[in-house]
Amino acid sequence: MRRMKDSGIEWIGEIPEDWEIARLRFLCDINTGDKDAINAEKEGEYPFYVRSPIVERISTYSYDGEAILIAGDGVGAGKVFHYINGKFDYHQRVYNVHKFKNILGKYLYYYMAENFCKEIEKGNAKSTVDSIRLPMLMNFPIAFGKTAEQQIISDYLDEKCIKIDTTIEKQNAVIEKLKSYKQSLITEAVTKGLDKTARMKDSGIEWIGEIPEWWEVRKMKFMGELSSNGVDKKIQVEEPLYKSIHYMDVYRNSIKEIYDSEEYLIVSANVNKAKCCNLEKGDVLFTNSSETPNDIGHCTVIKDTLPNTLFGYHLMRFRPNIKMCLEYEKYLFGAFYLRNWFCYRANGMTRYGLSGNDFSDAVVPLPKSEEQQVIADYLDNKCNKIDKILVQKQKLIEKLETYKKSLIYEAVTGKIEIK
Secondary structure, X not given: OOOEEEOOXXXXXXXXXXXXXXXXXXXXXXXXXXXOHHHOOOOOOEEEEOOOOOEEEEOOOOEEEXXXXXXXXXXXXXXXXXXXXXXXXXXXXXXXXXXXXXXXXXXXXXXXXXXXXXXXXXXXXXXXXXXXXXXXXXXXXXXXXXXXXXXXXXXXXXXXXXXXXXHHXXXXXXXXXXXXXXXXXXXXXXXXXXXXXXXXXXXXXXXXXXXXXXXXXXXXXXXXXXXXXXXXXXOOOOOOEEEEEOHHHHHHOOOEEEOOOOOOEEEEOOHHHHHXXXXXXXXXXXXXXXXXHHHOXXXXXXXXXXXXXXXXXXXXXXXXXXXXXXXXXHHHHHOHHHHHHHHHHOEEOOOEEOOHHHHHOOEEEEOOHHHHHHHHHHXXXXXXXXXXXXXXXXHHXXXXXXXXXXXXXXXXXXXXXXX
16 A cells, blocks of 8 residues: 655645645646637638637647646636647637646546535635636646556546546436437427317417317417516615525426426515415426527416415516416427527527516417326326436436536545556
C-alpha cells in the first residue's frame, strides 16, 4: 500500500507521498478568446468553443494545439470543460488553458473538470457562480505525480470513461425510444380511439386525419376559457401572500396531474388579481413562452381545487366549460400533435411565445366523457408501466454518472493506485 501525506487542502485530502501540489499558474498559460457567439457559422471548418456544452463551428482558428477550454461566465461558468488537440477558435469569455509545463493536458483536463467545482463551493454559499475570474483560475491547486504516472492515470480514465459514457448513451437512447413510444400511444388513443374496427370519418384537420365517426372536432375557444394574466414572482408588503405554480412546476409535470404542495413559490397579489389567477379542479396549465419553440405547450392538469394557490406568468390557464373527464385532459392536451401545433404557431427571436388566439384556435378531437374515461384508464395503465421503466433507466444513469465522478476524483488525487 502506497504511503500518503496530507495535501493541506481540505477537499483534496491525502495524496501519495511522492506527489506535489502546485497552483495552476505555474503549470500552464491561460488566456481568453476574442470572438462572440454571433461569429458562429453552421458550416464552419473548425470547432468554436462558446460558454455552453455545445461546440459550435466557425471558419477561423486562433489556436492550434493541445488545450483545455473552460466557460468563464454564464450558466456553464466553472462547469463546462472541453479538451482538444488541434485547430479551434473560442469565445471572449472562454478560458484557454494551454502550453502545459510538468503536467499532461489530458490529466489536467480530468482533474479540473471533476474538481474545479469543489474550489468554487469552498468559498461560496451556493454551488454556482456567475463568472470565473482569472485569479481564481490561476490559484487553483493541482495535485499531480510524475509524468509517467499522469499518463497511466489518463489512459486508465480514457478507457473507463468511454465505457461508462457508452453505457449512458445506450440508456439515453432507450429512454428516448420509450418517450417516443409513449407519445405515439397517447396521440393514437386521443385521435383514433381504442376500437380498431370503428368506422372513421375525415376530421377536416390535416395533422389529425381520420377520427371515429361519432367523435366531434372542436376549437379550444368553444370548450372553455383561457387566461394568460398570471402573477409575477414579487412580494409586495401590503399584499396577501399566496403559493404560486410557475413555469418549471408545469414543465416538470408535463402530461401529469399536479397537486397541492408546500414547495411552491410564495408570492403576493391583490385580491382582484388573486381572483383572476386562482386554480380549480380540472384547470389545465400550459407553458406559453420559452427560449425554444419545442418547450411551448407542455401542460399539466390541476387534480383538486388548490386553495390560496395562483398560476404564474409564462403560463396559460385553460378552464373547461364543458363536461370532460379530468384524467383524460392531460392526454388530450399533452398529445404530440397539439404540441406540434403550438410549436408551429410560436413567434419570437430570442424568446418564443403564443398568443391567446393561438390557443383558442387549436383544434382537438373529442369523444363523449364516458369514452374519455375508458381511454384515460387505458393510457394510465400503459403510461404508468413506461414511466416505471423510465425511472429505473434514469436511476441507472445517475448511478453511472456518480461512479464516473468518484472514479475520476479517486484517480487524480492518488486515492487509488493504477498500475
